[in-house]
């Protein structure tokens with residue numbers, strides 16, 4: 001029987017390092033900035049108005065001046081199932097450009113460590129569940145987000161190649177569906193968590209009799225609170241150094257129908273919930289195998305109910321509706 005090789009653990013000291021969070025204004029980037037405030041680091045960020053990370057010359061010039069020693073690559077074009085399926089060209093172009101620019105610039109400018117954020121959608125649509133890291137590229141992808149998934153796989157393979165050819169200490173993590181402060185509430189292009197928080201809230205205010213949830217309600221999803229995600233990223237940056245992917249999740253999933261009821265309860269909506277099967281279900285199930293992450297010493301701590309309650313409060317604050 002082949003022994004499963006467990007990842008190499010190592011101690012990487014962040015203290016005093018110049019740390020670049022690419023995508024710092026986003027949901028994950030913002031959580032990383034909050035989490036890194038507890039570390040002794042020299043944090044550096046650059047906003048999109050200063051540099052478009054698709055612009056190779058601008059990225060290379062910035063890296064040559066700033067020379068970050070540690071890079072969290074959290075910048076990407078991100079969206080839910082309809083955004084991915086509608087903006088297919090933008091999702092593949094932007095995400096390949098951002099990944100290739102930053103990974104190469106980090107290498108050329110001597111970054112000591114880089115973390116690339118992939119996504120659970122890189123795994124085959126019908127792969128065995130829970131999804132193991134070695135199931136990547138073993139079957140067809142979910143069509144609705146294939147461009148995005150291909151871009152993510154390109155970034156993953158680039159990180160592996162730079163470790164192999166140049167000995168770069170670059171690592172790949174695969175987050176599950178994320179939610180929390182700083183999420184995107186676009187009515188069509190958001191992910192399910194933000195979409196339902198907004199829709200149930202607006203239905204409550206309007207005293208609507210019914211809320212329509214997309215799809216059949218039967219798909220299953222795993223949801224990780226974004227501040228847990230950031231903590232896992234810092235933990236792995238400090239302790240993990242190998243070529244294998246590391247899934248980041250809770251290890252628990254829920255049907256969209258049951259999840260909708262969790263959000264309705266958190267928001268305080270008591271009307272009917274119906275389903276619109278004309279909207280895409282996407283992958284039937286995306287539950288990550290988090291045993292490698294557990295062996296590396298990390299587990300999620302925020303329950304779904306607590307996380308949704310905190311995400312709803314963040315939504316109210318971010319949209320200026322929080323009770324004063």
Ligand SMILES: NC(=O)C1=CN([C@@H]2O[C@H](COP(=O)(O)OP(=O)(O)OC[C@H]3O[C@@H](n4cnc5c(N)ncnc54)[C@H](OP(=O)(O)O)[C@@H]3O)[C@@H](O)[C@H]2O)C=CC1
Pocket residue numbers: 022023024025026027028029047048049051052053054073074075076077078094098117118119120175176177178179182183184191
């Ligand atoms: N959200 C989720 O459920 C999941 C996310 N991930 C991954 O986590 C990472 C972060 O996702 P998330 O925080 O949700 O996404 P957000 O959309 O919230 O944040 C993305 C960030 O990237 C920046 N960005 C995008 N394009 C460019 C560009 N061309 N130039 C400069 N900056 C750019 C955005 O800047 P600006 O705000 O100015 O537009 C934003 O700050 C991504 O790699 C994503 O693939 C993985 C799995 C699940």
Ligand SMILES: C[C@H]1O[C@H](OP(=O)(O)OP(=O)(O)OC[C@H]2O[C@@H](n3cnc4c(=O)[nH]c(N)nc43)[C@H](O)[C@@H]2O)[C@@H](O)[C@@H](O)C1=O
Pocket residue numbers: 078079080081082084119120121144145148176177178189190191192193195196213214215216219221256279280281282283
């Ligand atoms: C993280 C992952 O996220 C994306 O994949 P996804 O998990 O399928 O994305 P989603 O959150 O948009 O949908 C999850 C499920 O939820 C159902 N659903 C119900 N009602 C709404 C709704 O109102 N909006 C949305 N978006 N979905 C809804 C929807 O029908 C689907 O069954 C990838 O594109 C990619 O970005 C990626 O990597």
